[in-house]
Amino acid sequence: MKDRIRLVHVVWRLSVGGGIPQVSRQVLAGLDPERFDCHAIIARPAWEEDRLDELGAHVTVHALDHEGPTRPQDEIRLGLRIASRVRELRPDVLHAHSGTARLSLPAALGSPGMPRVLEVHEPLKDGLHSRLTNAIEVGMVKAAGFRPFAHSTHVRDATAAIVGWRPERIPLVPLGVPVHVPDPAAGLALRAELGIPREARVVVGVGRATQKNIPLMVRVGADVVRKLGDTGPPVMFLVIGRQEPExxxxxxxxxxxxxxxxxxxxxxxxxxxxxxDLFLSTSHYEGFGLAVAEAMMAGVPVVGTAVGGVTDVVADGVTGRLLRAGDRGGLVMACRELLTDDALRARMGAASRERALSRFTRRHMLDGFARIYERAALRRRRG
Known part of the structure; x- marks a missing residue:
């Protein structure tokens, strides 16, 4: 398109941590500034710790400076302020996120002809969000013109069933991770820092949220350590991230x-x-599985639970093993198999990196988002 597309994201906060803020930052900063004029309306203040200047000069952040807990009247006030700012910006595309999409509803109702998209992170049903939130977002899709897109076939298909659409109507845009060239020296340096022998087999898990099921990760690690005993190289399980004292x-x-x-x-x-040497994912649920994709990009095979988007990322039997959620025994067996079979582990690790490079790079993700916005803007210009 010859004209730049003015894009407005409505997001609670653009922090450097957290899945939704991180992906939003990557998209806003990574879109071609010659094609996109990017704006973000955030409910929270522009805190220094969020390093918003890193987004680039072509991204304008409009902070509404809401602090503290959010009461229903606060949400109404925020929604009206967002609508006012959207009217001023006159975007070609308004981008809302599931979970907080209701904040964008007044803006959409006040600008009937404005294309609007809804990034669906979780199926619009009871789960991470309240029934009221999900009901509002279903209504935004069915009656308020928000066009959904998803990052995994699981979320896409579940959302399609909830809103009564064919799955093909909902675009699929897999998330992407940076292209990482495996660096054995960096790995050895971390091992040395943590006092882990060079010859040890290291299993890594990442996360803190309840859905990651860290207690199961710990129990699987303990079972594997006991079953392998003192035979072969020592095995270490590393759980990366701040954890509760429990x-x-x-x-x-x-x-x-x-x-x-x-x-x-x-x-x-x-x-x-x-x-x-191995990545372990024990999640109850994953909308996509970014950490899984990052591990694969580094050439690490995965043992994980077959939940949500992980089933798109991991090719069972090719790049690792997938077991049903909560299958402690199956996870233990799969870890033992890969930790004791060097050839299998190397083969699956190479296949993991190849799959990540071919499907889950940041460039693939940005191209997918750009197509979503261009199609939405084109509908408006044709109209």
């Missing part, structure tokens, strides 16, 4: 504190993948 207490209760360790967040998560 997790360390569980490790001590199981008596595996020397083999299962909680590691605080790293400046470079890629170092953990470079140090890893």
């Amino acid at each position: 997790i360390q207490a569980l490790i001590e209760e199981l008596g595996v504190g020397d083999r299962v360790r909680v590691v605080p967040p790293l400046a470079r998560l890629s170092d953990a993948f470079d140090a890893a």
Whole structure:
């Protein structure tokens, strides 16, 4: 298109942490500034810790400076302020996110001809969000013209069933991770820092949220350590991320504190993948599975639960093993198999990297988002 597309994201906060803010930052900063004029309306203040200047000069952030808890009257006030700002900006595309999409509804109602898209992170049903939130968002799709798109076939198909559409009507845009060249030296340096022998087999898991099921990760690690015993190289399980005190207490209760360790967040998560021989995902649910894709990009095979978007990312039997959610015994068996079979682990690791490079790069993701916006803007210009 010859004219730049003015895009307005409505998002709660553009923090450097958290899945939705991180992806939004990557999209806003990564879109071609010759094709897109990017704006973000955030409910929270523009805090220094969020490093919004890193987004680039072509991204304008409009902070509404809401602090503290949010009451229903606060949401109404925020929605009206967002609508006012949207009227001033006159965007070609308004971008809302599931979970907080209701904040965009007054803006959409006040500008009937404005194209609007809804990024669906989780199926619009009872789960992470309230019934009221989900009901509003279903109505926004069915009656208020918000066109949904999803990052995994699971979310797409579930959303299609909820709103009564064919799945093909909902575009699929897989998320992407940076192209990472495996760096054995960085992995060895992290091992040395943590006191892990070079010859040890290292299993890495990442996360803190309840859906990650970190207690199961710890129990699987303890079972694998016990079953392998002293045969072969030592095995270490690293749980990366801040954890509740109960997790360390569980490790001590199981008596595996020397083999299962909680590691605080790293400046470079890629170092953990470079140090890893295997990635373990024990989640109850994943909308996509970014950490899984990052591990695969580093050439690390995956043992994980077949939930949500993970089934799109991992090719079972090719790039790792997938088990049903909560299958502790199956996860233990799969970890043992890959930790004791060097040839299989190397083959699946190479296949993991190849799959990540061909499907889940940041460039693939940005191209997918750009197509969503261009199609939406084209509908308006044709209209």
